[in-house]
Amino acid sequence: MALDTDFHSHVSRSSAQRMAQAAQEQGLRVLGLSEHVFQMSEAHSLLEHMGLEGPLLRFDTYIAAVRNAAEEQQLDVRLGLEIDFIPEKNEAIQSFLKGKPWDFLIGSVHEIDGGLFEREHYQGKAEGEARWLRYYQLLRAAVKSGYFDVISHPVRMRSTNPYLPATLDEELEQLAAEATQHDVALEINGYDMLTYPNVVRRLVKACTLHRTPISVGSDAHIPARIAQAHQQTNTLLRVAQIKTVRIWKQRVPEEYVF
Numbered sequence: 123m124a125l126d127t128d129f130h131s132h133v134s135r136s137s138a139q140r141m142a143q144a145a146q147e148q149g150l151r152v153l154g155l156s157e158h159v160f161q162m163s164e165a166h167s168l169l170e171h172m173g174l175e176g177p178l179l180r181f182d183t184y185i186a187a188v189r190n191a192a193e194e195q196q197l198d199v200r201l202g203l204e205i206d207f208i209p210e211k212n213e214a215i216q217s218f219l220k221g222k223p224w225d226f227l228i229g230s231v232h233e234i235d236g237g238l239f240e241r242e243h244y245q246g247k248a249e250g251e252a253r254w255l256r257y258y259q260l261l262r263a264a265v266k267s268g269y270f271d272v273i274s275h276p277v278r279m280r281s282t283n284p285y286l287p288a289t290l291d292e293e294l295e296q297l298a299a300e301a302t303q304h305d306v307a308l309e310i311n312g313y314d315m316l317t318y319p320n321v322v323r324r325l326v327k328a329c330t331l332h333r334t335p336i337s338v339g340s341d342a343h344i345p346a347r348i349a350q351a352h353q354q355t356n357t358l359l360r361v362a363q364i365k366t367v368r369i370w371k372q373r374v375p376e377e378y379v380f
C-alpha cells in the first residue's frame with residue numbers, strides 16, 4: 123500500500139484541471155483540492171488583508187472547476203476549502219460555506235491577533251515564545267470549534283519564529299489530545315516537512331501518543347509540488363508506527379492503510 127492521496131492543494135496559481143492532471147501523473151488515487159477561502163470573491167471582503175495568490179474565484183466557479191477536473195482527468199477529486207480561523211470572524215466566514223457540497227474543510231491559523239505570522243519577525247526570545255503559546259491556543263480553539271475536519275500545518279509558526287518554547291512538546295500533546303477527543307485530524311504538511319522536518323517529527327510523536335487522526339497534504343500551489351514531501355512523510359509515519367491516513371468524502375471520514 124502507498125501514500126496515494128494528497129488532501130491540501132491550491133488552484134489559483136494554475137487550475138483545478140492542471141492540478142488534477144499532475145496528481146494523476148504522480149499516480150495519486152485521490153486528490154483533495156482546497157483553495158483558500160480568501161480567494162473566493164464572496165468572502166474576500168472579510169479577509170482583504172490576505173495577499174491574493176491569483177484571480178478571485180466565485181464559489182460556484184470553483185466548485186464547477188473541481189467537478190470538471192475530476193471528469194476530464196477521470197480522477198477521484200474531492201472538494202475542499204482552506205479556511206482562515208480567526209475567532210471574531212469565524213461565524214461570518216462560515217456563513218458563506220453553508221449548503222455547499224464540501225468533502226472536507228481545513229481550518230488554518232495564519233493570523234494571530236491581527237498579524238499574519240508568516241510576514242512577521244519577532245524581537246527576541248520572550249516575544250517569540252509568547253507567540254508560539256498564543257498560536258497553540260488558537261489551534262486548540264480551531265479544533266474545538268467543530269467547524270473543521272482537519273487543522274492544517276500546526277507547526278507553521280516555525281517558518282518565521284525560531285524561538286521554540288521549552289514546552290513545545292506539551293503544547294503539541296495538548297493539541298493532539300484535543301484533536302483526538304473532537305475527532306479532528308492534524309495535518310502533516312508537505313511544505314513544513316521539507317522545511318523544518320525536526321519540528322514535524324515532534325508533531326508526529328504527539329499524534330502517535332494520543333492516537334490522533336492524521337491527514338497528509340502537500341500544500342502545493344503549483345502542479346509540480348503535488349505530493350512534494352510524500353516520500354519523507356511516508357518514512358516518518360512508518361517509523362512512528364502510524365499506519366493509517368484519514369481522508370473525507372462529503373465530510374464523512376475514511377481511513378486507509380498506506
Ligand SMILES: [Zn+2]
Nearest residue numbers: 204230274275
Ligand atoms: Zn495555510
Ligand SMILES: [Zn+2]
Nearest residue numbers: 130132204341
Ligand atoms: Zn494551503
